[in-house]
Amino acid sequence: MTDGPAPLSPDLTETLARGRADLRMGVPVVLAAHGGGALIMAAETGVAGRLDALRAAGPVDVVLTGRRAATLKARPYDGDVARVALPEDADMAWVQALADPSGDLANPMKGPLSTRRGGDASLHRLASELVKSARLLPAALVVPVEDAAHWAATHGLTLLHAGEVAPYLEALPTLAHVVSARVPLRAAENARLHIFRPGDGSEEHYAIEIGRPDRDQPVLSRLHSACFTGDLLGSLKCDCGPQLNAALNQMGQEGAGVLLYLNQEGRGIGLANKMRAYALQDQGFDTVEANHRLGFEDDERDFRLGAEILTRMGFSAVRLLTNNPAKIEMMERCGIRVPERVPLKVGHTHHNARYLAVKAAKSGHLL
Ligand SMILES: Nc1nc2c(ncn2[C@@H]2O[C@H](COP(=O)(O)OP(=O)(O)OP(=O)(O)O)[C@@H](O)[C@H]2O)c(=O)[nH]1
Numbered sequence: 001m002t003d004g005p006a007p008l009s010p011d012l013t014e015t016l017a018r019g020r021a022d023l024r025m026g027v028p029v030v031l032a033a034h035g036g037g038a039l040i041m042a043a044e045t046g047v048a049g050r051l052d053a054l055r056a057a058g059p060v061d062v063v064l065t066g067r068r069a070a071t072l073k074a075r076p077y078d079g080d081v082a083r084v085a086l087p088e089d090a091d092m093a094w095v096q097a098l099a100d101p102s103g104d105l106a107n108p109m110k111g112p113l114s115t116r117r118g119g120d121a122s123l124h125r126l127a128s129e130l131v132k133s134a135r136l137l138p139a140a141l142v143v144p145v146e147d148a149a150h151w152a153a154t155h156g157l158t159l160l161h162a163g164e165v166a167p168y169l170e171a172l173p174t175l176a177h178v179v180s181a182r183v184p185l186r187a188a189e190n191a192r193l194h195i196f197r198p199g200d201g202s203e204e205h206y207a208i209e210i211g212r213p214d215r216d217q218p219v220l221s222r223l224h225s226a227c228f229t230g231d232l233l234g235s236l237k238c239d240c241g242p243q244l245n246a247a248l249n250q251m252g253q254e255g256a257g258v259l260l261y262l263n264q265e266g267r268g269i270g271l272a273n274k275m276r277a278y279a280l281q282d283q284g285f286d287t288v289e290a291n292h293r294l295g296f297e298d299d300e301r302d303f304r305l306g307a308e309i310l311t312r313m314g315f316s317a318v319r320l321l322t323n324n325p326a327k328i329e330m331m332e333r334c335g336i337r338v339p340e341r342v343p344l345k346v347g348h349t350h351h352n353a354r355y356l357a358v359k360a361a362k363s364g365h366l367l
C-alpha cells in the first residue's frame with residue numbers, strides 16, 4: 001500500500017519554523033485561538049511602520065517575562081508574564097528599551113508601567129515563548145484580533161493555531177541522524193563525528209565518538225554546550241575551551257568515549273543574547289542576574305536532547321564528565337543512568353574566578 005502524495009502545504013512543524021523566521025525578520029505572525037486570536041511581533045526586530053499598522057488593528061500590549069518585569073518594577077499580574085499597555089506616545093525605540101536591558105542603568109525607564117490584570121493572558125504567554133524559541137529577546141507586541149485567519153490571508157502572514165503550538169513548543173523535536181564520518185583528532189585519531197538534525201529546523205547537534213565504546217558498559221561522556229567565545233576564541237571569561245579539550249584528551253587516553261556538542265550557546269539563549277549578558281556583566285551584574293535582567297531563566301538549555309542522542313547511539317549509562325549536578329539529574333530523569341560523575345576542573349583563571357564562584361553559589365555547580 002502506498003501513502004499517496006504528501007500535501008504540498010507546510011505542516012505544523014514547518015509552519016512554526018516559518019513563523020520563527022518571520023519573527024526574526026520583524027514580520028508579524030498571527031495566532032488563532034477559539035473565538036479570536038492575536039497579531040504578534042517581536043519587540044527586538046519590529047519596525048516603526050509595522051507598529052503603526054498594529055496600532056490601527058487594536059490596543060497593543062508588550063508582553064514581558066516575569067523576570068524582565070521584575071527588573072522594570074512592572075507588576076506581573078499573570079505570574080510568569082506581564083502585559084504592559086503600550087502608551088499612546090511610545091515608539092519602537094521605547095518598546096526595544098523595554099525588551100533590552102542594556103540601557104537600564106544609563107536611561108532608567110520612565111514609569112510607572114501600567115500592566116493589565118484580569119482577562120486571558122494565554123496568547124501573550126505563547127507570544128513570549130515563540131519569540132524566545134526564535135532566539136530573540138523574550139518580549140513581544142501583542143494585539144487581539146477577531147478574525148485571525150482573515151488577517152493572515154489578507155496580509156500574507158503566517159497563521160499558527162495556539163492550541164496546537166503550545167504543546168509543540170514543550171515537546172522534544174524529532175532528531176534525524178544525517179551522516180557520520182571519520183575525523184582523526186589531536187586528542188584521538190580514532191574519532192568519528194555524527195551529525196543529528198532536529199525536525200523543527202533548529203540547529204544541528206554533534207556527537208564525537210572516540211574509539212568503539214562498549215554499549216553494555218557506562219561510557220565516558222561529556223555533554224558540552226556550545227560556547228563560541230570559550231571553545232573557539234579562547235575566551236578567559238569561562239572554562240569551556242579547556243573543558244572541551246580536557247574531555248577529548250581523557251577520552252583519547254582511555255581509548256573510548258562520546259562527547260556531545262550541543263548547539264545550545266549561552267545556556268540556550270544564543271550568542272547575541274549571551275553577549276548582551278556579558279555587556280550587563282561589565283555593568284556589575286553576575287551571570288545569573290544578567291540572564292534575569294534580559295528576561296531569561298538561569299538556564300534555558302534542554303538536556304533531553306543529549307539523552308535522546310545518547311539513546312539513539314545505543315548508550316544507556318554514562319560516566320559523566322561534569323561539575324553540574326543538574327545535568328546528572330536530567331540524564332537520570334531521561335532514562336540515562338549516571339553511575340559515576342567524573343569531575344572536570346580545568347581552565348580556572350583570575351578572569352573567571354567570580355563567574356565560577358557564582359555558578360557554585362547560585363547554580364549548584366561543584367567547585
Ligand atoms: N547566558 C550565559 N551563558 C554563559 C555564560 N558563560 C558561559 N555561558 C554558556 O554556558 C554554557 C556552559 O555551561 P556551564 O554552566 O558553564 O557549565 P555546564 O555545562 O552547565 O556544567 P559543566 O558540565 O560542569 O561544565 C555554554 O553554553 C556557554 O556558552 C554567561 O555568562 N551567560
Ligand SMILES: [Zn+2]
Pocket residue numbers: 227229230231238239240241
Ligand atoms: Zn564558555
